[in-house]
Amino acid sequence: MCDQGLLADEDVVTPHTATYSPEDNKLRLYTAFRLDRETYDRLRAAGFVSAPKQGCIVAPAWTPAREDLLLELCGDIGDEDTTLTERAEQRADRFEGYSDRRASEARQAKAAVDSIMEHIPLGQPILVGHHSERRARKDAERIEGGMRRAVKLWDTADYWTRRADGAIRAAKYKEMPAVRHRRIKTIEADQRRAEREKEEAAGWLKLWSAAELTLDQARAIAGRCWLTVEREAGKPYGTTAYDVLRDDPPRWTVEAVVEVAQRAYPAAIARAERWIAHCNHRLAYERAMLAAALGLDEATENAMASRWDLEPGGRALIAGEWLVILRVNKTGETASSVTTTPPRGVTWTSQWKHGIEKIKDYAAPTKADSDKVKETNKLPPLCNYPGEGFREMTKADWSARNQWSDFTYVHTLKATDTAGTHRVRQMPAGGWKAVQVYITDMPTKRPPAPPTKSSGTDIAFAALAVVKSRAVQLPPPRTEADDLRDVLKAGIHVVAVPHLFVTPDWLADEVIGDAMIRPGHLVLEPQAGTGALASRAADRGATVDCVEVNAALSAQLEAAGRYRRVIAADFLTLGAEPLYDRIVMNPPFDHGIDVDHVVQALNFLKPDGCLVAIMSAGVKFHTSARARTFRDRMEALKAEWSDLPAGTFAGTQVRTVAIRVWMDGKRR
Structure with a gap:
């Protein structure tokens, strides 16, 4: 409905309709016929995006320009008929359909695995040299592949189930009073x-x-x-x-x-x-x-603030804890936040600020609590007394201090063993330093006595008990997918390394040479496999790290004892740390995943580092968005491409290329 194209029928006169929803602040266009290219481009330029599942074109937020465009196309903008919750329920229905289909496919994959497993007892090792070795190895690979596919499909079904639940929760969340x-x-x-x-x-x-x-x-x-x-x-x-x-x-x-x-x-x-x-x-x-959600009059100016008559000294229930309100902060005449005593466990501040929407309950202050808050909020006395290193001046000189208009002239000194908390006048003394001031023609006022333990001004309120229900968290029930995961961990005693094509010796030597690896370089080989590239980098005196997702191969690399680190993980899930001088790699090619590995590897390169990778030749001519984006980035980095001979990797006729990239875009 929302694709580019010419008008499908010149005789159609049904007008388009436009709606606005105050719930999500979005404009929607429901087209009566296929839009012409010019109109569609105008909508795209204005920020509208296609929503085929909703049958409309949606603007993510209202703007005057978008409203004008819809008025031009439709003549009027009406109210959206469906509510946010209804649209969320429609999405949930679609997601549940996706979940049901993936679950059905998972059961089919599990049935196929069961039919093969009838003649292979789980856990039985394959005897090397036995007449059924080849068939058993093939069946074991099929079992493992089928199990992994079933587990992945069940995980996908769970994913869409969570998406369905999340769609409903998100709609309800947006309707919460606090939100x-x-x-x-x-x-x-x-x-x-x-x-x-x-x-x-x-x-x-x-x-x-x-x-x-x-x-x-x-x-x-x-x-x-x-x-x-x-x-x-x-x-x-x-x-x-x-x-x-x-x-x-x-x-x-x-x-x-x-x-x-x-x-x-x-x-x-x-x-x-x-x-x-x-x-x-x-x-x-x-x-x-x-x-309406709070059960108050619709004419209420601010429903959240009007639920209670908030006063300093009152107690607010915030995040399951009763906190004492020290100050009510207002925007105009409406309370917008409260300053309270800090939550339990916070020691680096004596006050804490919370939005009004976070208050779940409120208790009015007692006279004793109000008096304590007033005492706490009262400013310390402003004192005037001489001292060593103080600057002395008259009251007239102090009044002429406007040349330091951005300086704080009155500073609060905290209580010590010899004096209580008080305020003093001060002036800048160069840099970030300040010097205290004594006004000679004003009465001398000494600081108050230091507080005693019994006369301290710190607030000590009796805690109000808050009973929280602690639901017993039961472990989720086991599923068929959990059973298959356990079997995959211990049942199949065959090392299967899909998409592993060992780099030939002559090509490994060329890759190491093109990377210009020198002694002292920090080198990485992702998806190292058998370490054909990593071993040659180590031979040149480099410090080498390897990443290999297959446990058996990573254990083999670790046993070689030639590398600084061997990381047994999926390279695509790692964070870019540390950075390397050189990266040499022969990633898997399946479904264009070599592009993802090279893009990930670029994140691990130093600003002047070099990467040399072996890739499928398809990356040079594929028309997918991922391939085009990759080629554009390689062009920006001035990458060097070279075609490799057919049959480079035994057992496959996939054409391959080698690519060299310098991170700073300069060719050596």
């Missing part, structure tokens, strides 16, 4: 940004609209604002008013720049007003839904 409240705060921030943009645009428009602007005045205004007067290739923002006015004589007249400003800023104001109106509509919807 909706955080969304409201995000929308409010967007609204404030749009209001600032409108105010700034109105201010610049007023300056540019002043009567009889001189060239110097226009240059001064252009130097303070960003006004694009024309687009220019190679410049992301084009040519600005400052660019065209700064020359002598200027490239543009003042009148021409003013004309552009009088078009641009009203458009910016109109765009900001649309954003403000859109945010107002979303806020009204979200607040009404939040109030």
Whole structure:
């Protein structure tokens, strides 16, 4: 429905329909016929993406430009009929269908394995030289392959089951009051940004609209604002008013720049007003839904904050713990967060800030608790006393300190063994240092006495018990896939190494030579196999690391004792640490996985490192997106390609190539 193409039927007159959903802030276009290429490209450029399972084209978020485009195509934008939960249920139904199909295929694979295993007892070793050795080895490989396929299919079925559950959970999560409240705060921030943009645009428009602007005045205004007067290739923002006015004589007249400003800023104001109106509509919807979820009146300005009359000294239940509220922080007249005593186990701070949506319950303060909070929030006394190294000055000199306007002049000194907590005046003394000040013509005020254990001002509230239900976590029931995994671990006594093609000696020598390996280099061979490349790198005096996923082969490499490390893991799952001077590799080719291995290996190279890899020749001409992206990256790094002779690897006719890449893109 959403593919490019010409109109399928010129006689079709059914109009397209467009909808908007305030739940997810998305615009949707339901097409009545196949779109022409130009319209489809316009939608793609505006950020719309195809959603074939929903039967529509979706914009990830509302913008004025996207709304205008849908109004042009449809004439009107209606409300979305399906809710977020309904769409999540539809996705869950699709995922459950995928899960059922993979589970059915897994049972078929398991049945095929059972039919072969009838004549091979699990755990019985194969006798080398026995007349049935070849058949037994082949059957063992088929058993292992069938088991792995069945396990993978069951894992895939479990994956789609989890996706189905996740789709429902995600929809329900977005409807939670706390999540909706955080969304409201995000929308409010967007609204404030749009209001600032409108105010700034109105201010610049007023300056540019002043009567009889001189060239110097226009240059001064252009130097303070960003006004694009024309687009220019190679410049992301084009040519600005400052660019065209700064020359002598200027490239543009003042009148021409003013004309552009009088078009641009009203458009910016109109765009900001649309954003403000859109945010107002979303806020009204979200607040009404939040109030309904909490069982409050829809007219409530902020449903989350109005659930309780929060006061300092009260106790808030946050993350299963009762915390004492030290301060209620407000945006305007609405509580947005609370500052509390720190959670249990936090020792590096005496206060902790929580969003209002995190409060699960609230207990009003007692008089004793309120008095303790007031005492805690009260500022320490401001003291004035002389001392060694202090700077002495008069009150008039202290008042003339504006030359250090960015300095904090009043500093709080914590309690010591000789004095209690108090505040003092200070001035900068060079760098980050400060010196305390004594005002000579003001009364001397000494610091308070040090606190005693019984008279300390630290808050010590009686803890409120919170009973948490601790559900017993039972292990999940075993499945057929678990049984097959156990059999794979211990039942098949045959080492099968799929896609292993040992590098011929002559080719291994060429790879090592092309990599220019020298003594002292740190070298990596991923998917090392039998170590044909790693052993030659070690012969040249390099320090070598190997990665091999097959346990038997990795044990063989470890037993050789020639390498610094042998990592028994899938190379594609490793993190890029450490970095290597050289990487030499002969990765598996199956389904183009050699591309993934080479891309992963580039992450392990030093900035001046070199990689030499043997790859399938198909990477040079395959048209898949992965292959094209890989070729583009190799071209950017100035990689060197060389074709290898047919039949390089015995037992296969796959054509291969060798590629050499220097990470800095410089050829040696």
